[in-house]
Every structure is written in structure tokens, then in C-alpha cells.
Amino acid sequence: MNLKKILTLLTFLIISFSNTTNSYSIEPDTFVQSTVNRAAKTLSGNLSKDERIKKLKEIAKDTVDINGIGLYTLGAYKKTISNTQIEQYKVLFEQYFLKSFSSRLAEYSNPEIEVTSKKKLNDNYTMVNSILVGTDQRPEVKIDWRVYTKDPNNLLIRDLIIEGLSLVRTQKEEFSSIIESNNGDINALLTTLKDFNK
Amino acid sequence: MKKILTASLIAIMLTTGVNADTDGENSLSKKSKPVKDCFEGLNRATFSLNMGLDKAIFKPVAKGYRSLPSPVRTGTSNALNNLSSLITIPNNILQGEFKAAGVNVGRLVVNTTVGVIGIFDVAEKMGFSEYEKEDYGQTLGKWGVGPGCYIVIPVLGPSTVRDTFGSFINILGGDPYYNASTHGNNEYLNDKVYMATKVISGVDFRAKNLESIDNLKKNSIDFYASVRSLYLQDRQQKIKNSNPTIEIMYEGDWEEVETQ
Numbered sequence: 001m002n003l004k005k006i007l008t009l010l011t012f013l014i015i016s017f018s019n020t021t022n023s024y025s026i027e028p029d030t031f032v033q034s035t036v037n038r039a040a041k042t043l044s045g046n047l048s049k050d051e052r053i054k055k056l057k058e059i060a061k062d063t064v065d066i067n068g069i070g071l072y073t074l075g076a077y078k079k080t081i082s083n084t085q086i087e088q089y090k091v092l093f094e095q096y097f098l099k100s101f102s103s104r105l106a107e108y109s110n111p112e113i114e115v116t117s118k119k120k121l122n123d124n125y126t127m128v129n130s131i132l133v134g135t136d137q138r139p140e141v142k143i144d145w146r147v148y149t150k151d152p153n154n155l156l157i158r159d160l161i162i163e164g165l166s167l168v169r170t171q172k173e174e175f176s177s178i179i180e181s182n183n184g185d186i187n188a189l190l191t192t193l194k195d196f197n198k
Numbered sequence: 199m200k201k202i203l204t205a206s207l208i209a210i211m212l213t214t215g216v217n218a219d220t221d222g223e224n225s226l227s228k229k230s231k232p233v234k235d236c237f238e239g240l241n242r243a244t245f246s247l248n249m250g251l252d253k254a255i256f257k258p259v260a261k262g263y264r265s266l267p268s269p270v271r272t273g274t275s276n277a278l279n280n281l282s283s284l285i286t287i288p289n290n291i292l293q294g295e296f297k298a299a300g301v302n303v304g305r306l307v308v309n310t311t312v313g314v315i316g317i318f319d320v321a322e323k324m325g326f327s328e329y330e331k332e333d334y335g336q337t338l339g340k341w342g343v344g345p346g347c348y349i350v351i352p353v354l355g356p357s358t359v360r361d362t363f364g365s366f367i368n369i370l371g372g373d374p375y376y377n378a379s380t381h382g383n384n385e386y387l388n389d390k391v392y393m394a395t396k397v398i399s400g401v402d403f404r405a406k407n408l409e410s411i412d413n414l415k416k417n418s419i420d421f422y423a424s425v426r427s428l429y430l431q432d433r434q435q436k437i438k439n440s441n442p443t444i445e446i447m448y449e450g451d452w453e454e455v456e457t458q
Contacts (some may be wrong), residue, residue, distance in 0.1 A: 072452060100417040125452070136268045139406060158452070164435040170427040177423035181238075192419050 025152040028126040029118040032145045035063045035157070036113040036130070039105060049106055056102040064101075065148055065156035066094050072158075073172040077179060081186045089186070092193040099197060113143065124150045125158075233358060233430050236347035244350040245422050251353060252404075260404035271405070273317040278399050280309045280316025282331055284374045289332035293340045295439075301327060330439070334372055335364025339437035348426055356429035 026034075042055040060066070070093035071078055078086065112133040120126045126147045134140035146159035146168075159168040175189055182188030235241060263271065283306045290299035305321040313320040322329075338360050339345070346359030357365070369376055378384070379392035404411075418424040 096419075104413050104417055137264070138409065163432075165428050165431045169431065170424055173427035174418060174420045174423040177420050177426075196419050 026155070027118070028145075028147040028149060028155055029115045029128045031063075031147065031155045032128040032130065032157075033113075033115045035059065036115070040111060040113070043105065043111060052106050053102040056105050057098045060098055060101050063155075063157055064097075065158050066097050068148065068156070068158055069097065069168055069171075070094070072168055073175050075172055075176055077176075077184075077186055085186055085190070088190060089193075092190060092197065095197045096193045120149075124148060127161075233345045233348050235426065237349060241348065241350040242422055244352055245425070247352060248350065248355055249421075256400070256404050257408070260401050260408055263401050263405045264408065271402070274398065275402050275406075276309070276313070276319045277316040278395070278402060279319075279329060279331075280306065280313070281375050281395065283329070285334075285368060285372065286330075286332040288372065289334060289337045292334075292337045293332065295332075298330070302329070305329065331436075333361075333364055334367040335361035335433070336437050338364055339433070340439075345430075345433070348430065356425060358430075358433070361433065 038059050039056065042052055042059065045052075047055065067090060070090055073093070074081075074086075074089065081089070113130050114133060115128060115130045118126055118128045126149050128145040128147055130143045130145065132141040132143055142163050144161040145157055146161065148156045148158045159166055161167070178189050178192055179186060283302050287299050287302050287306070290296070290302060305326050308321045308324065308326075309316045309319060312318075335358075343360050345361070349357050349359060349362060351357050351362065371377060375395075376392055379387040380389045414424055414428075415421050
């Protein structure tokens with residue numbers, strides 16, 4: 001009898017837990033708005049620049065698919081480089097991305113971003129549309145977020161499209177330019193990333 | 199002089215293989231090919247020159263312009279936009295966008311009269327749809343003319359052979375404001391006023407992008423390549439007249455990541 005009760009209780013707990021887990025799955029637009037709110041809170045708080053950067057890096061690690069973006073930006077070269085090089089690249093890219101991303105954002109104070117709509121592209125992606133509200137100093141800016149939705153419980157940002165311009169595509173073409181101008185040598189990119197990360 | 203310029207441009211276009219697609223399909227309806235940077239060495243040198251000029255002249259001037267009261271800058275920007283619709287309208291028609299042409303004619307009339315030569319964007323307040331600039335480079339692109347090589351022009355910055363040719367159409371009779379300034383018989387407009395308008399337009403653009411350009415420069419490992427990518431993406435998007443271009447482009451590249 002006791003065993004039955006324990007089993008029932010366990011089953012109940014498992015079901016409750018799985019329901020709780022499902023309830024964490026959020027819509028891509030809510031995910032973007034909450035990410036933006038986290039960043040805005042960091043940027044508008046009374047933190048030093050270093051503290052801001054540290055917090056922004058944490059937010060990026062939680063919400064951005066840095067590894068996926070890294071692979072995307074390598075383009076066709078990811079098929080030709082060795083496993084050692086790709087592992088080295090992944091580490092360098094993450095450092096580069098976090099430094100570049102946090103440094104770009106840290107310049108802004110209190111950015112006001114409003115999520116306006118979303119469009120499901122396919123099972124893996126939803127594009128969330130938002131507006132960076134204009135100020136006296138700069139005009140309103142449209143920002144679209146490519147959200148990777150394959151795992152509904154772990155949504156991740158894979159691109160920012162600012163006024164139609166994809167940051168990830170720009171990154172890919174920048175990396176490609178460095179490799180091409182060094183006769184296809186991936187080591188040139190690795191060295192450049194190392195220098196940037198110093 | 200005009201004939202020399204036209205002949206030179208046609209020669210450049212022919213030597214760089216700029217031609218319309220012959221299969222009747224718009225080039226953007228297919229997966230677009232990357233634009234070649236045929237003169238990369240020269241382009242990078244010109245880009246460095248432009249960066250030097252920007253640091254010494256354009257950026258400080260843009261900063262000064264930024265310090266003007268906001269209504270002054272907004273009014274200037276509105277008036278410049280209003281003037282640009284003189285190029286946009288013929289291009290709307292050339293692209294078969296007759297409804298947009300009609301709306302832009304209405305906007306031009308309202309803003310030039312009630313809006314005092316375009317200083318006030320009355321049309322926007324009246325509920326006119328958002329203004330989208332068009333130019334001859336975009337029209338050529340819409341007609342299927344490929345971009346040709348990427349080029350960097352001294353002072354003016356990034357372009358392609360097609361877009362440069364498009365810009366020349368302005369001074370070959372395609373811009374009513376240029377025609378009125380240089381060939382019109384009136385006491386208010388002349389070629390100096392036209393040039394001043396173009397300079398102010400450049401300063402206005404630079405002032406609006408002070409932080410974003412600085413930010414991009416600071417965080418780029420190859421600033422030249424970043425600017426080239428952004429320029430070409432922007433043109434592609436404008437020719438397609440569609441905001442979410444990215445939605446349908448480069449999906450294949452992402453699918454490749456999926457399989458890693």
C-alpha cells in the first residue's frame with residue numbers, strides 16, 4: 001500500500017515537473033522582449049563599464065547561439081579545416097563575439113526596444129520584429145531577430161537584422177575576406193581573432 | 199564632357215561584364231551571386247583615403263551639425279527627402295510602381311506647399327505611407343541589370359558599376375532638381391546651390407550615423423569588408439523593395455549549420 005502511494009506520488013511529481021518544464025517554453029517575441037529588458041536594465045543601471053560588459057556577456061551566453069553563429073560565419077571553410085582548427089576557432093570565436101557584442105552594446109544607455117510582431121519562417125526559425133525607439137540624436141531603427149526555435153524550451157538568437165542588414169552575414173563576409181586575402185589560409189583568421197581578443 | 203562620361207561608363211560596364219540577364223528572370227529572384235570586388239587593391243586605397251577625409255572633415259562637420267537644435271536638423275532632413283522625391287517619382291514609374299508614384303506626387307505637392315518647401319513633413323501627419331527612396335541604380339537592378347563590380351569612389355564612398363551609372367543618369371537629365379539648378383533660368387537655383395544640397399545631404403547622413411559607424415569601425419576586424427557587405431546588402435534589399443529580404447535568403451547556409 002505504501003509502495004503504491006509512493007509510486008502514485010512519484011508519478012504525480014514527474015507529471016507536475018514535466019508540466020512545469022513545458023510552462024517555461026515561451027513565445028519567441030516574449031523571449032526577445034525579456035532579453036531586451038534584461039539588457040536595458042543592465043545598461044540603465046548604475047554599473048561601471050566593466051560590470052556592464054560582464055553582465056551583457058552573461059546575457060549573450062544565455063540567449064545567443066554563439067556556436068551556431070560561429071559555424072555559420074565560417075561558411076564553406078568549415079568543411080575544409082581540421083578538427084583541431086575548428087575547436088580552436090570555436091574558442092576564439094566565442095571570445096571575439098562576446099567582446100565585440102558587449103562592447104557594441106555598452107555604448108548605449110537606456111535603449112528602448114519595442115517588439116512589434118513575429119513571423120514563423122519554419123519549424124526552426126521565427127523572425128521577431130522590433131523597433132529601437134528614436135531619440136533626438138538618432139532616428140527610429142527597425143531590428144529583426146532571427147530566433148532559433150528548434151528546442152522550444154531553449155530559444156536562441158541566431159541573427160540581428162538591423163534595417164534589413166544582417167549582422168551575421170556581414171560577419172561572415174568579413175571573415176571570408178580575411179581568409180581570401182591570405183590565400184585561403186584559415187590560420188590568418190585565427191591570428192586576427194587572437195589579436196582582437198587581446 | 200557628358201558624352202565622354204557616358205562613353206567611359208559604357209566602356210567600364212562592357213569591360214566588367216555588366217549586362218542584363220537574358221533568361222527573362224530578375225536576378226534577385228534567383229539565389230544572388232556574390233558581387234565581385236574586381237579592383238580590391240585600388241578600392242581599399244580609396245577607402246583609406248575616404249576614411250582620412252572623414253576623420254579630418256566629414257566627421258567633425260557632422261558633429262557640428264549634430265549640435266544644431268533638433269527641429270533644424272529634422273527640417274533639413276525633411277527638405278532633403280522632399281527634393282529626393284523628384285528622383286524617386288520617375289523611378290517609381292520606370293519600375294511600374296504607379297500607385298507609389300501617385301502617392302509620392304501627392305506627398306511632394308503637400309510638403310512643398312503646406313510643408314513650406316518640404317521643411318515640415320505634413321504628408322506623414324496626414325497618413326501618407328512611409329516614404330521609400332528610389333534611384334536609377336535601383337531601377338536598373340529591377341530591370342535585371344547586374345551590379346557589376348564593387349567600386350569605392352573617392353569622397354562619395356561605396357558603389358557598384360551599375361549604381362555609379364545610375365548616379366550619372368541624374369546629371370544626364372534624370373534629376374529635375376539638377377536640371378533646374380544648372381539649366382533653369384531662375385535667380386534662386388544654380389549649380390553651387392545644387393552642390394551645397396548634396397554636401398548637406400552627406401553631412402545629414404553622417405550625422406545620423408555617427409555612433410553606428412564608430413561602433414562598426416571599433417568592432418570590425420576588417421572594416422573595409424564590413425562596409426562592403428553592408429552596402430551590398432542594403433542595395434539588394436532596396437532593389438527588391440522588401441524589408442524581410444533575409445527571410446528568404448541564406449536559409450540554405452543556416453541549414454548547413456543544422457547538419458553540423
